[in-house]
Amino acid sequence: MVLNICKGDVQSYIALGQQLQEYGHTVRISTHEAFRSLAKNAGLMFFNIGGDPNEFAVYVDRNPGLAPGADSFKNGVAGKNQQVVAEMLDRCLLSCYAEDEDARGEPGFAADLIISNPPTFAHIHCAEALGIPLHLSSVMPWSPTAAFPHPLVNIKQNDEADSRMANYYSYKLVDVMNWQGLGRTINKFRTKRLGLEYLSTQSAVGITERASVPWTYCVSPTVVPKPADWMSNIDVTGYCFLNLAKGYDPPRDLIEFIEAGEPPIYIGFGSIVLDNSENVTKSIIAAVSQAGVRAIISTGLGGLDEVMAKAAGDDVFHLTYDVPHDWLFERVCAVVHHGGAGSREYDSHIGPVDPVSGTILPGLKILNDFGRGVARLPSEPGKGATKMLSASTLGVQNTLQSAAEGMHNLPKVYGGEVRKHKKVTGIGSGLVQGGKGFALGLYDGFSDFFMEPVRGFKRGGVLGAIGGVGIGALNLTAKPTAGLMQAVSMPIEGAVKEVKSLLHR
Incomplete structure (x- = not known):
């Protein structure tokens, strides 16, 4: 493996x-x-x-x-x-x-x-x-x-x-x-x-x-x-469970916290990297305090702020070491996490836990649980922009878009016709228009290869047919190439526009 x-x-x-x-x-x-x-x-x-x-x-x-x-x-x-x-x-x-x-x-x-x-x-x-x-x-x-x-x-x-x-x-x-x-x-x-x-x-x-x-x-x-x-x-096929709870010897401080009161809430975000960890941690601690609950907070890989988590008070336990989920989740009343496999499989496997997907992070538009299945569980996907594209990607998009438009409009140079495409407003419309552009580029290229000689013959006889052969051959290359470029450039263009709109909300 x-x-x-x-x-x-x-x-x-x-x-x-x-x-x-x-x-x-x-x-x-x-x-x-x-x-x-x-x-x-x-x-x-x-x-x-x-x-x-x-x-x-x-x-x-x-x-x-x-x-x-x-x-x-x-x-x-x-x-x-x-x-x-x-x-x-x-x-x-x-x-x-x-x-x-x-x-x-x-x-x-x-x-x-x-x-x-x-x-x-x-x-x-x-x-x-x-x-x-x-x-x-x-x-x-x-x-x-x-x-x-x-x-x-x-x-x-x-x-x-x-x-x-x-x-x-x-x-x-x-x-x-x-x-x-x-x-x-x-x-x-x-x-x-x-x-x-x-x-x-x-x-x-x-x-x-x-x-x-x-x-x-x-x-x-x-x-x-x-x-x-x-x-x-x-x-x-279903989850593969690794039984780590068997034979696990938990640290004394964790046992004492769990047994000191009502079952706590587990909060952790695994390997997720947060851009604004201080504000996120502050929001979590404030929510725990306002709800009057106890919480175990795992700061994870580049996530929650460790200093703030340590100073959160007696109702918050700052978890700094690995604890098997199959052991821990049996001892908490709810979990708030990022939806990773190591968390998701165990919160759906252990009965008493009410699974809640990571919902409070404005910058954590992660899996959204594949958009469907887990949405039926108690979860509420967070809002905010996933950073799909950066400055270098924007440059690639502009280059591809210019090349695609040039190839798309090439038939106009020798009197040919080109299709108009709808405006790209987001990644969804970009994917749709890119897919249509690619499919229609292939169709038009092969169609023109056979039909342009016929059209040329109708316009100018044998000489027109010969000219039509040349135009058809050019279109056989230009239109599929333009379609292929659109299939790449339009989704990127849509992603750029969507990220910009999300960041300006």
Whole structure:
């Protein structure tokens, strides 16, 4: 199993690894060094692929879609991230057959199958080079569907038909953004390390769908029912629980706080990075005080303010160490969290808990629980802007938009006709218009290739037909190219407009 993942997610796959091992398989967990002891204590083999899950979480938060923003270029983070990803790609390959440097003497290992989550980025390339099967898995949707948008894309559409199309193309947008950020590094890995051919953006985007790679989503089908447009190679199987409560010896101070009064509320946001942690922490502490409740506050990775949490008073316990959710959630009356896998699976598994998704953060428009299933549970998604785009992305959008408009209007130069498209007002309309532009570009290009000679013959006989052949050939290139550019530039244009409108509210 090759995983670029946070702690809550890796626990699910360690549980899956244990189950596979019970069926007689040899399982190696290949992930960050921070999770070595977790995997080894579970009785599984381990391989370090490098990278820091905390740094990766911060980078993704600052650069959604993994396309580096202007600040990331200025402070050198973008270059550092490319180096880290390059190292991880190489070590993902090594994890399929090499010996773990810190576990000399273990039996040899050679992978017959790769199970991977999407953010490793090495999965399909390693499988192709080694000639072994690939099985993808995640705790959030990555497979295109019209039922709900990609969790990293915030779409607002009133028209159901447009919403369904926008939902579907949101997955393509994330794929394009990921390739924009990492395509050069991945292609270097493919060509120089694996000896595979170079991938264009067109070839790279949607490659796992075209290859019909099997998927397993480790999420409850009650929370996320399998959409009707997901094919038979995609399954929603349910959560994988790692029993960490068994044998757990809790710290005395935590036990004393829990037993000192009414069951408290647990508040924590895992690996989420907050831009305004002081104000968020202040709001949480004020809400706890006004409600007259007791609370356990976990400041998490780059989240709540530790100093304020420590000084919150006797009714607030500042949690600074890891506590198994399956142990803790049985001893609290409610949980407020960010909706991560490590939290969500346990609050739906343990009866007494009233699950409440992270709702009080103006800047935390995270998963929205895939927009559907968990919304039926007691939750209220927060308001605010997800930072989809940065200054560098805006520059890319302007360049693509100008190129797309130039190609779109090219037929006017030789007297041809071009279609008008509707105004782009947000990411939803951008996805819809981009999708229509791409489809109509293909249709018009191929249609003109055959029809322009006919029209030319009607206008000017044989000479007109010859001219029509030339115009048709030009349109066969220009119109599909313009459509492809629109498919990329219009969603980005819509995302920029939507972010601007949200930030000015």
